[in-house]
Structures are given as structure tokens and as C-alpha cells.
Amino acid sequence: MSLVDRIKPHIRDLAPYQPGKPIEELERELGIRGSIKLASNENPLGPSPKAVEAMRAAAGDIHRYPDGASFALRRKLSDRLGIEGRQLVFGAGADEILELIAKTLLGPGDEVVYGWPSFAMYPIVVKGMGAVGVPVALDERFVHDLDAMAKAVTERTRVVMVCNPNNPTGTSVGADAFARFVDALPDDVVLAIDEAYFEFVRREDFPDVVSLIARRPGTIALRTFSKIYGLAGIRIGYGICDPELASYLERARHPFNVNRLAEVAAMAALDDEEHVRRTLEVNVRGIEYLTTELGRMGIETWPTDANFLLARAGAGVYDALLRKGVIVRPMKGFGLDDHVRISIGLPEENERLVKALGEIRDGEAAA
Numbered sequence: 001m002s003l004v005d006r007i008k009p010h011i012r013d014l015a016p017y018q019p020g021k022p023i024e025e026l027e028r029e030l031g032i033r034g035s036i037k038l039a040s041n042e043n044p045l046g047p048s049p050k051a052v053e054a055m056r057a058a059a060g061d062i063h064r065y066p067d068g069a070s071f072a073l074r075r076k077l078s079d080r081l082g083i084e085g086r087q088l089v090f091g092a093g094a095d096e097i098l099e100l101i102a103k104t105l106l107g108p109g110d111e112v113v114y115g116w117p118s119f120a121m122y123p124i125v126v127k128g129m130g131a132v133g134v135p136v137a138l139d140e141r142f143v144h145d146l147d148a149m150a151k152a153v154t155e156r157t158r159v160v161m162v163c164n165p166n167n168p169t170g171t172s173v174g175a176d177a178f179a180r181f182v183d184a185l186p187d188d189v190v191l192a193i194d195e196a197y198f199e200f201v202r203r204e205d206f207p208d209v210v211s212l213i214a215r216r217p218g219t220i221a222l223r224t225f226s227k228i229y230g231l232a233g234i235r236i237g238y239g240i241c242d243p244e245l246a247s248y249l250e251r252a253r254h255p256f257n258v259n260r261l262a263e264v265a266a267m268a269a270l271d272d273e274e275h276v277r278r279t280l281e282v283n284v285r286g287i288e289y290l291t292t293e294l295g296r297m298g299i300e301t302w303p304t305d306a307n308f309l310l311a312r313a314g315a316g317v318y319d320a321l322l323r324k325g326v327i328v329r330p331m332k333g334f335g336l337d338d339h340v341r342i343s344i345g346l347p348e349e350n351e352r353l354v355k356a357l358g359e360i361r362d363g364e365a366a367a
């Protein structure tokens with residue numbers, strides 16, 4: 001009997017998530033320096049300075065276990081969102097909320113419907129429970145095909161995931177289309193709406209999940225402090241749902257999953273309006289600049305409601321950019337070999353990307 005025979009087949013057969021490599025590692029591999037990373041949708045301004053200060057102040061207390069109920073953060077956030085405290089579930093990133101949903105609701109043979117391409121963690125957490133992922137292709141504009149998703153629901157469907165705005169396309173669905181979709185869903189299917197990029201959304205008719213949760217129990221929204229608040233490294237995210245669903249997710253949660261520094265950082269970041277305002281400003285300017293400049297080069301981009309842009313830059317461009325010290329995210333794993341996902345950077349980083357793309361084009365033209 002070898003170890004592999006003891007491993008649960010659905011774990012053995014998983015393809016692990018491929019995170020973007022750390023800059024230091026890539027630079028070492030390629031023998032380059034001074035590269036920029038526009039690959040993981042991190043905040044180019046860095047973390048909220050108030051959050052950093054709060055973590056410094058709390059560092060002397062880390063011999064104490066954290067507050068397992070995240071009482072202070074729960075109160076602040078529930079006030080902010082206009083919901084009850086017991087509607088919130090906190091996790092080490094929104095990723096952990098995904099895990100809690102899977103652990104609580106899924107077993108072998110259960111089905112989960114999600115759009116595709118979408119967040120690469122969905123198939124991993126689903127398959128990790130021995131459940132079956134049912135990917136439904138986005139439409140030709142790379143927007144969720146909600147009609148097709150509703151049709152993909154069967155008696156075995158336990159959860160439907162909608163990533164809105166969608167990673168890696170940046171596209172979003174509006175309130176009317178979403179309401180029709182929700183009406184078509186059976187009540188006993190849990191609807192999980194991943195709103196990791198919620199704070200960046202610019203469209204006016206974005207669906208209001210808090211009111212949807214009040215009308216439709218069995219709905220959960222996922223949010224994170226990793227993106228707009230710049231706290232990806234400290235790992236904190238949350239789910240918003242009805243108190244009953246929250247009570248089941250709480251049973252599956254480890255008591256100290258959110259660490260002390262993460263809780264104080266999140267609270268300070270929520271109050272750092274200046275950092276949020278600057279982040280949104282840098283993001284909008286970056287989207288406008290990159291959309292214009294890439295368009296000029298004949299590179300197609302998709303309208304984005306997030307802090308990244310999907311661009312049809314051409315096959316081989318990911319590697320060519322890498323050699324120039326510009327790290328973006330390849331889309332090969334999604335079968336979109338000629339696309340890359342570009343996280344919006346600081347103005348000078350965006351300019352460097354545009355310059356590198358121009359050089360790659362000129363190099364091709366000369367060849």
C-alpha cells in the first residue's frame with residue numbers, strides 16, 4: 001500500500017491554484033531587476049497607512065489569541081452595511097469563505113454552477129469536496145450568460161457562483177439581468193455572489209446584494225480587504241448572508257481563523273477614506289489611460305468594473321513582457337492564449353507597460 005492509495009481521489013486529482021510568482025523569484029529566474037508586477041490585482045498604492053499604523057500598535061499583543069468573534073470589526077462593518085452583526089462571517093480572505101461554503105454545503109456528486117472563465121479557485125474548492133463543477137461559458141462579450149447558467153441548474157445543483165465583477169474579464173452584470181436570473185433559480189439552491197471587486201464598480205445599476213439577501217435567504221455575498229484596502233498579505237475577507245446560513249458557516253469555521261493584526265487592520269482601513277478615494281482615482285485614471293493607449297495599438301480590451309483589464313495582446317506577449325520586467329497574468333490556463341490580464345498600476349507602471357507593449361510590437365514588425 002503506497003501513500004497515494006490513501007489520498008482521497010478528488011484531492012489527488014486536483015490541479016493546484018497557480019498564484020502569480022513573487023517578484024523576487026521571477027527576477028532571480030530571469031536574471032533581471034527592477035521589474036513591476038501587474039498580475040495579482042493588488043493595490044498599487046500599497047496598504048492603507050492607517051491599517052499599517054494600527055497593526056504596529058497591536059503588535060505587542062500578538063501573544064494573545066484573537067477575538068474569535070471579531071466583535072469590534074463585526075460591529076463596525078454591520079453598521080456600515082446596515083445589516084445585523086450575525087449576518088457576517090469572517091475568514092482568512094474571501095478564499096476561506098469559499099472554503100466554508102464548500103465544506104458546509106458540498107459532498108461527492110453535488111454540482112456547482114459557475115461562469116467560465118472566472119475565478120480559478122471555484123473548481124478547486126468544489127473538486128476538493130468531491131463535488132462536480134459545472135462551468136458555463138461566458139457570452140461573446142465575456143459577460144456571464146445568466147440564462148445559460150439558470151438552465152444548467154439540475155436537481156443535483158447545491159450552489160451557483162456568480163463572480164460580479166468577474167475575474168479575469170472585469171465585466172459585470174446589472175440589476176435587471178440579475179433579478180431575472182434570481183427569479184429563475186430554485187429557492188433551495190444557494191446563490192453565492194463573489195464581490196471581491198465591489199468597491200471598484202462604476203456602473204450605476206449594480207445589483208444590491210444586501211436587499212437581495214433580505215428577500216432571498218440562501219444568498220451569500222463574498223467581499224475582501226485584499227483588493228481596494230490593500231491588505232492581501234494579512235488575509236481577511238467576509239461573507240454577508242442571512243443569519244441562519246451564517247450560523248451553519250460559523251459551525252464549520254475555525255475559531256481563530258482571523259488573526260489579531262488582520263482585524264485591527266481591517267477596522268482602520270474601513271475608516272481610511274483618503275486611501276480608498278486615492279485608490280479609486282488611480283484606478284479610473286489607469287483604466288482610461290490603458291484603454292486608450294492599448295486601443296491605439298490595436299489591442300482589444302474589455303470594459304472593466306474592477307482594478308484590472310483583460311486585453312487581447314496576442315500570443316506570446318506574456319513571455320515577451322516578462323523578459324522586459326513587466327509581470328502580467330497569462331490567460332493560457334483559460335484557453336485564452338492570446339489574452340493577458342493586466343492589474344491597473346500606478347501611472348508610471350502603466351506607462352512602462354505601454355512602452356513595453358510598443359517595443360514588442362515594433363520588434364515583431366521588424367522581424
Ligand SMILES: *Cc1c(COP(=O)(O)O)cnc(C)c1O
Nearest residue numbers: 093094095119167196224226237
Ligand atoms: C482576489 C479574489 C478573491 C479572494 O481574495 P482573498 O484575498 O482571499 O480575500 C476572491 N474572489 C475573487 C474573484 C478574487 O479576485
